[in-house]
Amino acid sequence: MGFKIELLNKTDLKDFLDSKVEQYNNPKFIESDPIQIPHQFSLKEDIETSGFLTATIAWGNRKSIINNAKRLMELLDNSPYDFIMNHDEGDLEKLQPFVHRTFNGDDTIQFIKSLKHIYVAHNGLESVFAKHAENISLQTSISKFKTTFFEIEHLNRTQKHVSDPLKNSAAKRINMFLRWMIRNDKTGVDFGIWKSLSPAQLSCPLDVHSGNVARKLGLLKRKQNDGKALMELDIALRNFDQNDPVKYDFALFGLGVFEGF
Structure with a gap:
Protein backbone atom coordinates (compact mmCIF):
# COMPACT_ATOMS: atom_id res chain seq x y z
CA MET A 1 0.00 0.00 0.00
CA GLY A 2 2.91 2.36 0.58
CA PHE A 3 1.40 3.94 3.72
CA LYS A 4 0.29 2.79 7.11
CA ILE A 5 -3.51 2.50 7.16
CA GLU A 6 -3.62 2.66 10.96
CA LEU A 7 -1.93 6.08 10.85
CA LEU A 8 -4.59 7.63 8.60
CA ASN A 9 -6.69 10.32 10.25
CA LYS A 10 -10.48 10.28 9.84
CA THR A 11 -10.47 12.53 6.75
CA ASP A 12 -7.79 10.50 4.96
CA LEU A 13 -9.49 7.22 5.88
CA LYS A 14 -12.79 8.53 4.52
CA ASP A 15 -11.07 9.61 1.29
CA PHE A 16 -9.43 6.19 0.98
CA LEU A 17 -12.72 4.36 1.52
CA ASP A 18 -14.61 6.72 -0.81
CA SER A 19 -12.10 5.92 -3.56
CA LYS A 20 -12.66 2.18 -2.98
CA VAL A 21 -16.45 2.65 -3.11
CA GLU A 22 -16.01 4.34 -6.49
CA GLN A 23 -13.72 1.52 -7.66
CA TYR A 24 -16.12 -1.32 -6.79
CA ASN A 25 -19.61 0.22 -6.84
CA ASN A 26 -20.16 -0.05 -10.60
CA PRO A 27 -21.88 -2.45 -13.03
CA LYS A 28 -18.75 -4.64 -13.34
CA PHE A 29 -19.32 -5.67 -9.70
CA ILE A 30 -22.57 -7.39 -10.73
CA GLU A 31 -20.76 -9.97 -12.93
CA SER A 32 -19.22 -11.83 -9.97
CA ASP A 33 -21.83 -11.13 -7.29
CA ALA A 171 -28.03 -10.82 10.01
CA LYS A 172 -25.56 -10.40 7.16
CA ARG A 173 -27.74 -11.86 4.42
CA ILE A 174 -30.88 -9.87 5.21
CA ASN A 175 -28.87 -6.65 5.61
CA MET A 176 -27.37 -7.36 2.18
CA PHE A 177 -30.83 -7.97 0.71
CA LEU A 178 -32.07 -4.68 2.22
CA ARG A 179 -29.09 -2.85 0.70
CA TRP A 180 -30.05 -4.24 -2.71
CA MET A 181 -33.67 -3.12 -2.37
CA ILE A 182 -33.22 0.30 -0.72
CA ARG A 183 -29.97 1.88 -1.98
CA ASN A 184 -30.01 3.63 -5.34
CA ASP A 185 -27.02 5.81 -6.15
CA LYS A 186 -27.53 5.64 -9.93
CA THR A 187 -24.50 3.37 -10.48
CA GLY A 188 -26.71 0.46 -11.54
CA VAL A 189 -25.72 -2.04 -8.83
CA ASP A 190 -28.35 -1.68 -6.09
CA PHE A 191 -31.99 -1.36 -7.15
CA GLY A 192 -33.53 1.31 -4.92
CA ILE A 193 -37.05 0.01 -5.60
CA TRP A 194 -38.24 0.31 -1.98
CA LYS A 195 -39.17 3.97 -1.66
CA SER A 196 -40.73 3.73 1.82
CA LEU A 197 -37.31 3.11 3.40
CA SER A 198 -34.11 5.14 3.35
CA PRO A 199 -30.44 4.20 2.83
CA ALA A 200 -29.76 6.04 6.10
CA GLN A 201 -31.53 3.19 7.95
CA LEU A 202 -29.33 0.42 6.49
CA SER A 203 -26.62 -1.59 8.23
CA CYS A 204 -23.52 -3.00 6.58
CA PRO A 205 -23.67 -6.72 5.69
CA LEU A 206 -21.05 -7.89 8.19
CA ASP A 207 -19.17 -11.06 7.27
CA VAL A 208 -15.68 -12.45 7.61
CA HIS A 209 -14.30 -10.24 4.80
CA SER A 210 -15.86 -6.91 5.76
CA GLY A 211 -15.24 -7.63 9.45
CA ASN A 212 -11.53 -8.36 9.00
CA VAL A 213 -10.99 -5.26 6.86
CA ALA A 214 -12.96 -3.08 9.28
CA ARG A 215 -10.74 -4.27 12.15
CA LYS A 216 -7.54 -3.56 10.21
CA LEU A 217 -8.81 -0.05 9.47
CA GLY A 218 -9.68 0.54 13.14
CA LEU A 219 -13.41 0.79 12.45
CA LEU A 220 -14.24 -2.25 14.56
CA LYS A 221 -12.75 -3.55 17.78
CA ARG A 222 -15.14 -6.40 18.66
CA LYS A 223 -13.72 -9.76 17.60
CA GLN A 224 -16.96 -11.67 16.82
CA ASN A 225 -19.06 -10.80 13.77
CA ASP A 226 -22.30 -10.50 15.72
CA GLY A 227 -25.06 -7.99 16.41
CA LYS A 228 -22.92 -5.96 18.82
CA ALA A 229 -20.13 -5.72 16.25
CA LEU A 230 -22.67 -4.58 13.68
CA MET A 231 -23.81 -1.74 15.96
CA GLU A 232 -20.17 -0.69 16.44
CA LEU A 233 -19.53 -0.72 12.70
CA ASP A 234 -22.80 1.14 12.04
CA ILE A 235 -21.62 4.02 14.25
CA ALA A 236 -18.22 4.17 12.53
CA LEU A 237 -19.68 4.18 9.00
CA ARG A 238 -22.39 6.73 9.88
CA ASN A 239 -19.57 9.06 10.94
CA PHE A 240 -18.37 8.99 7.34
CA ASP A 241 -21.79 9.29 5.67
CA GLN A 242 -24.97 9.32 7.75
CA ASN A 243 -27.22 9.37 4.67
CA ASP A 244 -25.66 6.36 2.93
CA PRO A 245 -23.44 4.48 5.40
CA VAL A 246 -23.58 1.10 3.66
CA LYS A 247 -21.99 2.33 0.45
CA TYR A 248 -18.82 1.44 2.37
CA ASP A 249 -19.82 -2.22 2.09
CA PHE A 250 -18.38 -2.03 -1.43
CA ALA A 251 -15.06 -0.73 -0.07
CA LEU A 252 -14.77 -3.24 2.79
CA PHE A 253 -15.89 -6.18 0.65
CA GLY A 254 -13.74 -5.19 -2.33
CA LEU A 255 -10.64 -4.73 -0.17
CA GLY A 256 -11.22 -8.10 1.50
CA VAL A 257 -12.28 -10.30 -1.42
CA PHE A 258 -10.54 -8.75 -4.43
CA GLU A 259 -7.42 -7.29 -2.81
CA GLY A 260 -6.86 -9.73 0.07
CA PHE A 261 -6.36 -6.66 2.26
Whole structure:
Protein backbone atom coordinates (compact mmCIF):
# COMPACT_ATOMS: atom_id res chain seq x y z
CA MET A 1 0.00 0.00 0.00
CA GLY A 2 2.91 2.36 0.58
CA PHE A 3 1.40 3.94 3.72
CA LYS A 4 0.29 2.79 7.11
CA ILE A 5 -3.51 2.50 7.16
CA GLU A 6 -3.62 2.66 10.96
CA LEU A 7 -1.93 6.08 10.85
CA LEU A 8 -4.59 7.63 8.60
CA ASN A 9 -6.69 10.32 10.25
CA LYS A 10 -10.48 10.28 9.84
CA THR A 11 -10.47 12.53 6.75
CA ASP A 12 -7.79 10.50 4.96
CA LEU A 13 -9.49 7.22 5.88
CA LYS A 14 -12.79 8.53 4.52
CA ASP A 15 -11.07 9.61 1.29
CA PHE A 16 -9.43 6.19 0.98
CA LEU A 17 -12.72 4.36 1.52
CA ASP A 18 -14.61 6.72 -0.81
CA SER A 19 -12.10 5.92 -3.56
CA LYS A 20 -12.66 2.18 -2.98
CA VAL A 21 -16.45 2.65 -3.11
CA GLU A 22 -16.01 4.34 -6.49
CA GLN A 23 -13.72 1.52 -7.66
CA TYR A 24 -16.12 -1.32 -6.79
CA ASN A 25 -19.61 0.22 -6.84
CA ASN A 26 -20.16 -0.05 -10.60
CA PRO A 27 -21.88 -2.45 -13.03
CA LYS A 28 -18.75 -4.64 -13.34
CA PHE A 29 -19.32 -5.67 -9.70
CA ILE A 30 -22.57 -7.39 -10.73
CA GLU A 31 -20.76 -9.97 -12.93
CA SER A 32 -19.22 -11.83 -9.97
CA ASP A 33 -21.83 -11.13 -7.29
CA PRO A 34 -25.11 -12.86 -6.35
CA ILE A 35 -26.90 -9.56 -7.06
CA GLN A 36 -26.78 -10.63 -10.71
CA ILE A 37 -29.77 -12.93 -10.05
CA PRO A 38 -32.36 -10.23 -9.29
CA HIS A 39 -30.82 -8.20 -12.12
CA GLN A 40 -32.33 -10.77 -14.50
CA PHE A 41 -35.82 -9.40 -13.73
CA SER A 42 -37.72 -6.17 -14.29
CA LEU A 43 -40.97 -6.63 -12.31
CA LYS A 44 -40.62 -5.23 -8.76
CA GLU A 45 -42.02 -8.38 -7.15
CA ASP A 46 -39.70 -10.63 -9.20
CA ILE A 47 -36.68 -8.52 -8.20
CA GLU A 48 -37.51 -8.61 -4.51
CA THR A 49 -38.50 -12.29 -4.28
CA SER A 50 -35.52 -13.49 -6.34
CA GLY A 51 -33.30 -11.15 -4.32
CA PHE A 52 -34.63 -12.45 -1.01
CA LEU A 53 -34.21 -16.10 -2.00
CA THR A 54 -30.73 -15.47 -3.41
CA ALA A 55 -29.63 -13.56 -0.30
CA THR A 56 -30.97 -16.40 1.87
CA ILE A 57 -28.49 -18.86 0.35
CA ALA A 58 -25.64 -16.33 0.08
CA TRP A 59 -23.09 -18.03 2.28
CA GLY A 60 -20.07 -20.09 1.27
CA ASN A 61 -18.45 -20.14 -2.16
CA ARG A 62 -19.72 -17.28 -4.33
CA LYS A 63 -19.70 -19.32 -7.54
CA SER A 64 -21.74 -22.03 -5.81
CA ILE A 65 -24.19 -19.40 -4.47
CA ILE A 66 -24.73 -17.97 -7.95
CA ASN A 67 -25.10 -21.39 -9.62
CA ASN A 68 -27.58 -22.60 -7.00
CA ALA A 69 -29.56 -19.35 -7.15
CA LYS A 70 -29.82 -19.75 -10.95
CA ARG A 71 -30.97 -23.32 -10.44
CA LEU A 72 -33.58 -22.19 -7.93
CA MET A 73 -34.92 -19.57 -10.38
CA GLU A 74 -35.23 -22.31 -13.04
CA LEU A 75 -37.22 -24.44 -10.59
CA LEU A 76 -39.51 -21.42 -10.11
CA ASP A 77 -40.01 -21.25 -13.92
CA ASN A 78 -37.90 -18.06 -13.99
CA SER A 79 -41.00 -16.22 -12.72
CA PRO A 80 -40.51 -16.34 -8.95
CA TYR A 81 -43.39 -14.05 -7.97
CA ASP A 82 -45.90 -15.80 -10.23
CA PHE A 83 -44.75 -19.18 -8.89
CA ILE A 84 -45.06 -18.00 -5.28
CA MET A 85 -48.56 -16.63 -5.78
CA ASN A 86 -50.03 -19.30 -8.06
CA HIS A 87 -48.33 -22.62 -7.19
CA ASP A 88 -50.25 -25.69 -6.11
CA GLU A 89 -49.00 -28.56 -3.94
CA GLY A 90 -47.90 -30.51 -7.02
CA ASP A 91 -45.67 -27.62 -8.18
CA LEU A 92 -43.86 -27.66 -4.83
CA GLU A 93 -42.72 -31.27 -5.25
CA LYS A 94 -40.13 -30.34 -7.86
CA LEU A 95 -38.42 -28.11 -5.27
CA GLN A 96 -37.71 -31.07 -3.00
CA PRO A 97 -34.29 -31.96 -4.51
CA PHE A 98 -32.96 -28.40 -4.15
CA VAL A 99 -30.10 -28.00 -1.70
CA HIS A 100 -27.52 -25.34 -0.86
CA ARG A 101 -25.38 -26.35 2.10
CA THR A 102 -27.85 -26.76 5.00
CA PHE A 103 -30.75 -25.12 3.10
CA ASN A 104 -32.71 -28.03 1.62
CA GLY A 105 -35.90 -28.79 -0.29
CA ASP A 106 -38.09 -28.67 2.82
CA ASP A 107 -36.71 -25.21 3.62
CA THR A 108 -37.27 -24.06 0.03
CA ILE A 109 -40.91 -25.16 0.11
CA GLN A 110 -41.43 -23.45 3.47
CA PHE A 111 -39.95 -20.22 2.09
CA ILE A 112 -42.32 -20.28 -0.90
CA LYS A 113 -45.33 -20.76 1.41
CA SER A 114 -44.17 -18.04 3.81
CA LEU A 115 -43.50 -15.60 0.97
CA LYS A 116 -47.01 -16.18 -0.38
CA HIS A 117 -48.38 -15.44 3.08
CA ILE A 118 -46.32 -12.21 3.22
CA TYR A 119 -47.89 -10.99 -0.06
CA VAL A 120 -51.44 -12.20 0.60
CA ALA A 121 -51.76 -11.17 4.26
CA HIS A 122 -49.21 -8.36 4.66
CA ASN A 123 -49.06 -6.54 1.31
CA GLY A 124 -45.57 -7.77 0.41
CA LEU A 125 -41.97 -7.73 1.61
CA GLU A 126 -41.44 -3.97 1.53
CA SER A 127 -44.55 -3.38 3.61
CA VAL A 128 -43.44 -5.81 6.33
CA PHE A 129 -39.96 -4.30 6.66
CA ALA A 130 -41.29 -0.72 6.56
CA LYS A 131 -43.89 -1.36 9.26
CA HIS A 132 -41.41 -1.67 12.13
CA ALA A 133 -38.57 0.46 10.76
CA GLU A 134 -36.72 2.79 13.13
CA ASN A 135 -35.06 6.03 12.05
CA ILE A 136 -31.46 4.83 12.04
CA SER A 137 -31.82 1.04 12.04
CA LEU A 138 -33.77 -1.80 10.50
CA GLN A 139 -32.57 -4.42 12.98
CA THR A 140 -35.82 -4.46 15.00
CA SER A 141 -37.64 -4.55 11.67
CA ILE A 142 -35.70 -7.68 10.64
CA SER A 143 -36.63 -9.38 13.91
CA LYS A 144 -40.33 -8.53 13.42
CA PHE A 145 -40.08 -9.74 9.84
CA LYS A 146 -38.88 -13.14 11.06
CA THR A 147 -41.90 -13.39 13.38
CA THR A 148 -44.25 -12.54 10.51
CA PHE A 149 -42.49 -14.91 8.12
CA PHE A 150 -43.04 -17.84 10.46
CA GLU A 151 -46.50 -16.96 11.79
CA ILE A 152 -48.01 -19.63 9.52
CA GLU A 153 -47.53 -23.33 10.19
CA HIS A 154 -43.87 -24.05 9.54
CA LEU A 155 -40.96 -26.41 10.06
CA ASN A 156 -38.88 -25.53 13.11
CA ARG A 157 -35.68 -26.37 11.24
CA THR A 158 -36.33 -23.63 8.68
CA GLN A 159 -36.29 -20.84 11.28
CA LYS A 160 -32.49 -20.93 11.42
CA HIS A 161 -32.38 -19.60 7.84
CA VAL A 162 -33.81 -16.21 8.85
CA SER A 163 -31.56 -14.32 11.28
CA ASP A 164 -32.76 -12.38 14.30
CA PRO A 165 -30.65 -9.30 15.20
CA LEU A 166 -32.40 -9.02 18.57
CA LYS A 167 -30.72 -12.33 19.42
CA ASN A 168 -27.33 -10.77 18.63
CA SER A 169 -27.08 -11.96 15.01
CA ALA A 170 -25.31 -9.69 12.50
CA ALA A 171 -28.03 -10.82 10.01
CA LYS A 172 -25.56 -10.40 7.16
CA ARG A 173 -27.74 -11.86 4.42
CA ILE A 174 -30.88 -9.87 5.21
CA ASN A 175 -28.87 -6.65 5.61
CA MET A 176 -27.37 -7.36 2.18
CA PHE A 177 -30.83 -7.97 0.71
CA LEU A 178 -32.07 -4.68 2.22
CA ARG A 179 -29.09 -2.85 0.70
CA TRP A 180 -30.05 -4.24 -2.71
CA MET A 181 -33.67 -3.12 -2.37
CA ILE A 182 -33.22 0.30 -0.72
CA ARG A 183 -29.97 1.88 -1.98
CA ASN A 184 -30.01 3.63 -5.34
CA ASP A 185 -27.02 5.81 -6.15
CA LYS A 186 -27.53 5.64 -9.93
CA THR A 187 -24.50 3.37 -10.48
CA GLY A 188 -26.71 0.46 -11.54
CA VAL A 189 -25.72 -2.04 -8.83
CA ASP A 190 -28.35 -1.68 -6.09
CA PHE A 191 -31.99 -1.36 -7.15
CA GLY A 192 -33.53 1.31 -4.92
CA ILE A 193 -37.05 0.01 -5.60
CA TRP A 194 -38.24 0.31 -1.98
CA LYS A 195 -39.17 3.97 -1.66
CA SER A 196 -40.73 3.73 1.82
CA LEU A 197 -37.31 3.11 3.40
CA SER A 198 -34.11 5.14 3.35
CA PRO A 199 -30.44 4.20 2.83
CA ALA A 200 -29.76 6.04 6.10
CA GLN A 201 -31.53 3.19 7.95
CA LEU A 202 -29.33 0.42 6.49
CA SER A 203 -26.62 -1.59 8.23
CA CYS A 204 -23.52 -3.00 6.58
CA PRO A 205 -23.67 -6.72 5.69
CA LEU A 206 -21.05 -7.89 8.19
CA ASP A 207 -19.17 -11.06 7.27
CA VAL A 208 -15.68 -12.45 7.61
CA HIS A 209 -14.30 -10.24 4.80
CA SER A 210 -15.86 -6.91 5.76
CA GLY A 211 -15.24 -7.63 9.45
CA ASN A 212 -11.53 -8.36 9.00
CA VAL A 213 -10.99 -5.26 6.86
CA ALA A 214 -12.96 -3.08 9.28
CA ARG A 215 -10.74 -4.27 12.15
CA LYS A 216 -7.54 -3.56 10.21
CA LEU A 217 -8.81 -0.05 9.47
CA GLY A 218 -9.68 0.54 13.14
CA LEU A 219 -13.41 0.79 12.45
CA LEU A 220 -14.24 -2.25 14.56
CA LYS A 221 -12.75 -3.55 17.78
CA ARG A 222 -15.14 -6.40 18.66
CA LYS A 223 -13.72 -9.76 17.60
CA GLN A 224 -16.96 -11.67 16.82
CA ASN A 225 -19.06 -10.80 13.77
CA ASP A 226 -22.30 -10.50 15.72
CA GLY A 227 -25.06 -7.99 16.41
CA LYS A 228 -22.92 -5.96 18.82
CA ALA A 229 -20.13 -5.72 16.25
CA LEU A 230 -22.67 -4.58 13.68
CA MET A 231 -23.81 -1.74 15.96
CA GLU A 232 -20.17 -0.69 16.44
CA LEU A 233 -19.53 -0.72 12.70
CA ASP A 234 -22.80 1.14 12.04
CA ILE A 235 -21.62 4.02 14.25
CA ALA A 236 -18.22 4.17 12.53
CA LEU A 237 -19.68 4.18 9.00
CA ARG A 238 -22.39 6.73 9.88
CA ASN A 239 -19.57 9.06 10.94
CA PHE A 240 -18.37 8.99 7.34
CA ASP A 241 -21.79 9.29 5.67
CA GLN A 242 -24.97 9.32 7.75
CA ASN A 243 -27.22 9.37 4.67
CA ASP A 244 -25.66 6.36 2.93
CA PRO A 245 -23.44 4.48 5.40
CA VAL A 246 -23.58 1.10 3.66
CA LYS A 247 -21.99 2.33 0.45
CA TYR A 248 -18.82 1.44 2.37
CA ASP A 249 -19.82 -2.22 2.09
CA PHE A 250 -18.38 -2.03 -1.43
CA ALA A 251 -15.06 -0.73 -0.07
CA LEU A 252 -14.77 -3.24 2.79
CA PHE A 253 -15.89 -6.18 0.65
CA GLY A 254 -13.74 -5.19 -2.33
CA LEU A 255 -10.64 -4.73 -0.17
CA GLY A 256 -11.22 -8.10 1.50
CA VAL A 257 -12.28 -10.30 -1.42
CA PHE A 258 -10.54 -8.75 -4.43
CA GLU A 259 -7.42 -7.29 -2.81
CA GLY A 260 -6.86 -9.73 0.07
CA PHE A 261 -6.36 -6.66 2.26
